[in-house]
Amino acid sequence: MKAIVQNSELKGVVRAPPSKSYTHRAIVCALLSPGKTRISNPLFCEDTEASLRISKMMGARIVKQDELMITGPEQLLAPESDMDCRGSGTTLRIFTALSALTKGRCVLTGDQSLQARPMTALLQALGQLGVNASSIRGDGKPPVEVFGQGITGGAVRIRGDISSQYISGLLFACAQAENETRIEITTQLESQPYVEMTIEVMQQFGVNAEPSKEWNQILIPRRQNYVETHYEVPGDYSSAAFLMIAGALSGSIKVTGLKEKSRQGDSQIILLLKHMGISIDFAKGGYIVTRSDPKSFNIDVSNTPDLVPILAVLACQAKGQTRIFNASRLRFKESDRLSTTTTELKKMGARIDETKDGIIIEGPTRLHGAEIDSHNDHRIAMACTVAGLIAKGPTMIEGVECISKSYPEFIEHMQSLGADIELDQNSKEMRKRI
Structure with a gap:
């Protein structure tokens, strides 16, 4: 699909x-x-x-x-x-x-x-x-x-x-x-x-x-x-990170449904984006994210490993070298996420290399469309979807049905924000699986 x-x-x-x-x-x-x-x-x-x-x-x-x-x-x-x-x-x-x-x-x-x-x-x-x-x-x-x-x-x-x-x-x-x-x-x-x-x-x-x-x-x-x-149940910062970084790279959006103060480790995405120079503010019940030029960064993700694939996409547009480390546990997720993140973004022209416990990215790079394998990993599929929004030419992502593992409405939500995403007929069945 x-x-x-x-x-x-x-x-x-x-x-x-x-x-x-x-x-x-x-x-x-x-x-x-x-x-x-x-x-x-x-x-x-x-x-x-x-x-x-x-x-x-x-x-x-x-x-x-x-x-x-x-x-x-x-x-x-x-x-x-x-x-x-x-x-x-x-x-x-x-x-x-x-x-x-x-x-x-x-x-x-x-x-x-x-x-x-x-x-x-x-x-x-x-x-x-x-x-x-x-x-x-x-x-x-x-x-x-x-x-x-x-x-x-x-x-x-x-x-x-x-x-x-x-x-x-x-x-x-x-x-x-x-x-x-x-x-x-x-x-x-x-x-x-x-x-x-x-x-x-x-x-x-x-x-x-x-x-x-x-x-x-x-x-x-x-x-x-x-x-x-x-x-x-409160809103999910892990999933919201994909929306926020999509906004930071390709437009101006508001993400609602999140508590400003949260125990969720991935709520650190807010401080991280601000540290990288991204315009993000909480106002009237939501985070307003505006397209910005990100700065490179070094980040210890031992408490926020789920953010790695989408942070790698953001780092592709940051000037200088970004180093993501303390992520060795990602080798035992739905896929080996250090390997699959590196492999798929390289297909799109990213200057990215895998290390023993993380990833190093040199930016900025103008990404180009490519044929992407999701590796049946929802976070890889969503990260590459965001990458496709800023790439030159079409990005074809195989296996997007895996997104229903954590965020069944992701494609629909992205389309509602103006994302040009076309699903083949079988992929339209994704949302019906839940």
């Missing part, structure tokens, strides 16, 4: 989609709450649908309209069939931990991309907590099996530089452990804002966890009860 993107000038107002990360977390807490939870403004995309589907398998009753009404079971069920997480790494990691709270065998798997994701650190951590959990193929990757019998609690040691989703999963599950749990994080905690978001949502459902000042330890009191609530 292909999109053809032409050089375009953007103008108008667009509302950022709801946060995928917060939607996942609200669904999980609602599953763990025996009462009825109302979730307003949820994001419906392939990843969050995976969490909803598995929540149903584990006993949740779900009514899905514009909002979500979720009633959690008194006891999580161990499904008889495999729990297929499709391509959602968040679903896989969190529900692997939750499976320990069942009273039976759970098997979690996913698509080809997900079956390449590392799980060893999480499986070992569960083992330290008295849970029988393992990789079925013995390679530390999905499919995995968990024999649920509850969580003993106690001390557990885990790396913090592979995936923050491991720690989020442990936090959700260990709140219901038999004993107090102390998570000792043995390395620098990368993507710390995502763990902060997990604790924030848990607290709104009546459950607590206490991180140390240095974030090398988190204490979770035992036998806590999740309490039903009304939760409203």
